[in-house]
Amino acid sequence: MSNVRPLRAKFPENEKITINMGYVDLGRIDLLVQEGFYSNRSDFIRTAIRNQLASQSDTVSKSIERHTMELGLRDYRVADLEAVRAANEILHIKVVGLARIASDVTPELARATIGSISVLGALQASAEVKEALADRIS
Incomplete structure (x- = not known):
């Protein structure tokens, strides 16, 4: 029996941006x-x-309410998407912050359950899932 355990892939907690300044x-x-x-x-x-x-927090809050978006971190796990599929529903993901689709979500499950994705911030998902949903990500 080995005491070596595989580590989960660690996603960065922030996003690097580049700006031009005078x-x-x-x-x-x-x-x-x-x-x-x-x-x-x-x-x-x-x-x-x-x-x-x-x-600008009041303006941001009102805009989030108006667009029915979720604020913060939102995880989508296999169990979540399987429950959506079992209910014959389609998700329309709208997040301000970070949306994460679990690494074990297959492209097929993602396409079957996610109708659209709009993320103001960052979307973390496997390259395969992002490719499968490319036409649904705005």
């Missing part, structure tokens, strides 16, 4: 970093984004 704005950020207000450029940018999102 030299003056970048210099101003560097000055604030140099003065110790922020640990680095990324810290400043993350803080600025969080502050802007906090100031």
